[in-house]
Amino acid sequence: MIEQIAVTRYVTPLREGGSLPGIVEASDLGTYVCKFRGAGQGLRVLVAEVIVGELARRIGLLTPRLVALELDPEIARYEADEEVQDLLRASVGLNLGVDFLPGSFGFDQDTQTAIGVAAKILWMDAFIANVDRSWRNPNLLVWHGDLWVIDHGASLYFHHAWSGGITDHERFARQPWDPDDHVLLAHREGLGSADEEISGLLDEQVFAEILGEVPDSWLEPVPGAEDAEAVRAAYVRFLTARLATRQWLPLEDGA
Structure with missing residues (x-):
C-alpha cells in the first residue's frame, strides 16, 4: 500500500x-x-x-x-x-x-513540450479514458522545467457503474476515446512510437502490483466483488482487457 x-x-x-x-x-x-x-x-x-x-x-x-x-x-x-x-x-x-510542488506553475500554450512526453500523456489518457485534460483544465504542472501530470480522478469511468454490479470489461476494452479536446492533441503523431514503447512495460502482473498500492478501505464492496481483493481483481481485469485492444487509441490515419 x-x-x-x-x-x-x-x-x-x-x-x-x-x-x-x-x-x-x-x-x-x-x-x-x-x-x-x-x-x-x-x-x-x-x-x-x-x-x-x-x-x-x-x-x-x-x-x-x-x-x-x-x-x-x-x-x-x-x-x-x-x-x-x-x-x-x-x-x-x-x-x-x-x-505539494512548491513553485510549480500551470501548463499553457507557451510551454515547450517534448513530443515523446506529450505522446505518452496522450497514450495514457486514452488508455484510462481521461476526460479532463483540456485547455480549460490541463491538469499539468511545470516544475523545475519538467512536465508533471496531476489530477486523474475523472478517469476509469467504468467503476462509477459498479453500484449495480461489475459491468462488462470487454465493453470498456473496446470503448473509443475522443481526443479532440485534449491539450496535447498537436503531438498526436507520436502516439505510434509511444504505443510501441509503453506496451512492453505493462501487463496483468503490473496492474496487480499497482492495485496493491490502493488502501483496502477505499475499495468499496459491490455486487460481484464483495471484498477488497475481489474489487482489485476487477480493476486488473478491466485494465488487462483494454491493453489487449487498440480501438481506444486515436492513431492518425495511416499511423
Missing part, C-alpha cells in the same frame, strides 16, 4: 472545483494537497488517482508522490470555516495526499 502518514495541521483550502481539496502538513514534515474521502465525488476518485498515478510512473511520466493521509477528528476542531470543518469531519480516516 502507499505509505500511510498522519495529518498534523490543516493549512488552507484550494477552492478549485467542487471537491475542496486542501493543503495540509503531515507527520513526515511534508506538505501535501489532501483530497478528502468525504468530498462529493466519493472514494472511487481516490482509487483512480492512485491507479493512474502509479501507471504514469510505470511508463516514465513525472507525477507527484502519493501517500495515504490519516485524518484525526481533532483536526476539525481548529478550523473556523464551517464548510471546511464539515468536510474534515466527514473525512476522518484515510485520505489521499499528493506531494
Whole structure:
C-alpha cells in the first residue's frame, strides 16, 4: 500500500472545483494537497488517482508522490470555516495526499513540450479514458522545467457503474476515446512510437502490483466483488482487457 502518514495541521483550502481539496502538513514534515474521502465525488476518485498515478510512473511520466493521509477528528476542531470543518469531519480516516510542488506553475500554450512526453500523456489518457485534460483544465504542472501530470480522478469511468454490479470489461476494452479536446492533441503523431514503447512495460502482473498500492478501505464492496481483493481483481481485469485492444487509441490515419 502507499505509505500511510498522519495529518498534523490543516493549512488552507484550494477552492478549485467542487471537491475542496486542501493543503495540509503531515507527520513526515511534508506538505501535501489532501483530497478528502468525504468530498462529493466519493472514494472511487481516490482509487483512480492512485491507479493512474502509479501507471504514469510505470511508463516514465513525472507525477507527484502519493501517500495515504490519516485524518484525526481533532483536526476539525481548529478550523473556523464551517464548510471546511464539515468536510474534515466527514473525512476522518484515510485520505489521499499528493506531494505539494512548491513553485510549480500551470501548463499553457507557451510551454515547450517534448513530443515523446506529450505522446505518452496522450497514450495514457486514452488508455484510462481521461476526460479532463483540456485547455480549460490541463491538469499539468511545470516544475523545475519538467512536465508533471496531476489530477486523474475523472478517469476509469467504468467503476462509477459498479453500484449495480461489475459491468462488462470487454465493453470498456473496446470503448473509443475522443481526443479532440485534449491539450496535447498537436503531438498526436507520436502516439505510434509511444504505443510501441509503453506496451512492453505493462501487463496483468503490473496492474496487480499497482492495485496493491490502493488502501483496502477505499475499495468499496459491490455486487460481484464483495471484498477488497475481489474489487482489485476487477480493476486488473478491466485494465488487462483494454491493453489487449487498440480501438481506444486515436492513431492518425495511416499511423
